[in-house]
Amino acid sequence: MNYLQSSYYFDFESEPVQKLISPFKDKTLPEADLAIAMYLYVRDHWKYDPYTISLSEQNYRASTIAQKTTANCVEKSILLITCLRALGIPARLHLGKVKNHIAVERLIEKFGSNELTPHGMVNVYLNDQWLKVSPAFNKSLCKKFNVEPLEFDGKNNSFLQQYNSEGSRFMEYIEDYGHFEDVPLDFMKRNIKEHYPHIFDTKEPKTEFKL
Template sequence: MEQYTQETYHFDFSNEKIQYFHALIKNKNTSSNKEFAIKAYEYVRDNWPYYPYRFSLINEDWRSSELVTNKSGHCIDKVIILIAILRVEKIPARLGLAKVKNHIAVDQIVEKFGSDVLVPHGYIEIYLDNKWVKATPAFNKELCELLNVKVLEFDGENDSIFQEFDQTGSNAFMEYLEDYGTFNEVPLPYMFQLMQEHYPRITTSGITLGSILNLSKL
């Protein structure tokens, strides 16, 4: 368990930028690990608007201290930020990767790759009250309102990984197709391999590790 509270290359929580956000959340009347985790989840969910159309293949870009300087974030970006903040508080947390089908808000992905499957999708596992719970801080409040989807809340006790339907309850929003497990670092080569397997156009476009995948320029 201790390994999931330690600093790593990507979860570089001793950096002053991460320490700043930790202190900001700590001041929000959090008296327990659960309360802190909930506040941290909400803060990360809503303060980095979800943007899935830019994906860095540069390892250094995946350090939490770099990701917090961005104005928006991919689901994995936001999970990494949240993990680093939680580890400052000595709350065990780790990165999970999955394949999901997203029926809303993936217009460019469908246009460029001909698929509404998102790979890899990032979620977080947090150890609270002697058990691991899953959460997905990807979709900020403003985006959910725009898409007519309920905001994904997290209570620190139950898994909170997707909005299955929109607010009408009739239109499918998101479903998990495959879980690739959890990681204590950002497995960028593996993530890139998954993308190549699911999106052949990445290979034909000459995109490689060390570059930036920007769908708007494909």
């Protein structure tokens, strides 16, 4: 499998993505430092928003996400993967199911559960190993919920904020769906409909849901 290729979703030849990565095209930087810088940029420049769910192919294109100011975990992962591939760093999408334990009232109200699925993160290939990183939670959001933001050192996994700063459980992974070379939209649609059927109890078919 080639984790450097562009695709319909990882469309790094597009103008929005090229504009985004332009400041990071520094050939003198070590690969790990470049990946760290790109990770931090995506983590903090798109506010995390789990309450907009899309079934539209267009909305999962990196070029579309790059022009937004908010994004959910899958969208932010797609954007980071696309930027990394554009910079010559292999990356792929990893999906799973997580359970949140803090500030869950709105989640339960909207989703009927404190479980979020599919939850997206990134696998990035550095120094002959695949590392797991999650750019989902921006720094300002972490501050709001008293959770340390996930830092990435280019050597170790950085994908789970298990506890907040007071030692209370924040989130946990409860199911792993594995990694994907491209965005598995059909799988994602089935997964969303299976876990949140009430969202789709509407007379008119929709491709985007704002909860």
